[in-house]
């Protein structure tokens with residue numbers, strides 16, 4: 001492939017409709033951040049919002065803030081902001097709890113709607129927490145990602161998948177799998193951890209039954225941000241939350257002795273909302289104001305494609321695991337090398353931040369709101385230098401941290 005010149009890439013960056021959106025983030029100097037798929041960058045307006053909610057709302061207005069500052073509604077207000085990004089109607093998404101807990105709620109609710117079908121079908125590439133949660137709930141059948149559709153039979157009540165594989169970046173066909181699941185009488189639960197904010201998702205148009213997703217990856221809500229739960233509006237009257245907490249009650253402050261589920265998506269709630277984290281996520285989601293998710297996808301495809309091409313050229317010892325067909329990948333690119341951990345450490349020391357997934361995967365996320373083509377170019381130059389010099393062989397880089 002002909003090496004694109006850096007100036008040409010810089011011109012394309014300047015002409016990108018997302019160029020002004022990068023200004024909405026606080027990005028450290030001297031860092032090329034390719035890990036927004038693990039922890040999104042900090043939106044510039046979040047620190048001010050945190051100061052206000054801590055000092056003015058909590059500190060001054062105290063308990064009155066539940067009403068006057070809308071704390072009690074945050075799961076819904078944030079849910080509606082997310083709904084727009086995943087093709088869902090207002091009132092069908094709630095922001096609460098973690099992805100793992102929401103997956104538990106969604107799959108338990110789906111199973112209860114298909115009581116005569118014991119099996120939950122997933123794929124062997126699914127994220128470990130998803131596998132663990134499913135196995136704690138049901139008989140799980142795990143098949144290779146490309147065999148999912150063929151494995152949906154009359155024993156399967158729920159098909160539970162992650163759209164974009166956290167390890168390889170491979171993307172499932174949500175339309176087709178959901179259709180096949182429904183035709184066989186099963187329900188579809190999708191995990192959007194690597195989709196929401198990274199590519200267009202059309203939950204309603206795909207007729208998805210339940211979905212969950214993550215607040216701290218491409219939605220930039222900060223470490224441990226609340227996750228989200230989607231329930232198709234047609235299922236809201238019948239889907240039962242297996243964790244019957246007071247905030248999922250129709251009237252929590254009636255302190256009734258009987259549990260009566262809330263009518264709408266509020267039935268997906270459990271306990272007291274995580275107000276500070278929800279406020280950070282709420283503020284972070286403002287960076288999406290006026291952003292077209294179609295533009296996000298176009299830039300994402302270009303960034304990931306550029307990275308795949310440049311790495312293929314510059315680093316022949318790194319194997320690309322991510323599909324070359326843009327329709328079959330999300331917004332990350334994964335490379336494979338037996339010394340992947342040390343290479344990722346050597347890169348970080350040189351200001352290029354990606355991450356490592358055992359046993360041998362180097363993972364690079366391209367958050368289109370703040371990653372530019374020139375960043376891709378420069379990151380590959382640094383990666384090439386690390387590979388050619390074998391700088392990663394320094395024993396310092398072999399020391400494992402707890403979080404990789």
Ligand SMILES: *Cc1c(COP(=O)(O)O)cnc(C)c1O
Nearest residue numbers: 098099100127129162166191193
């Ligand atoms: C990141 C991620 C999670 C995270 O789950 P938490 O409960 O929020 O820690 C779950 N599933 C997938 C597929 C993920 O990528």
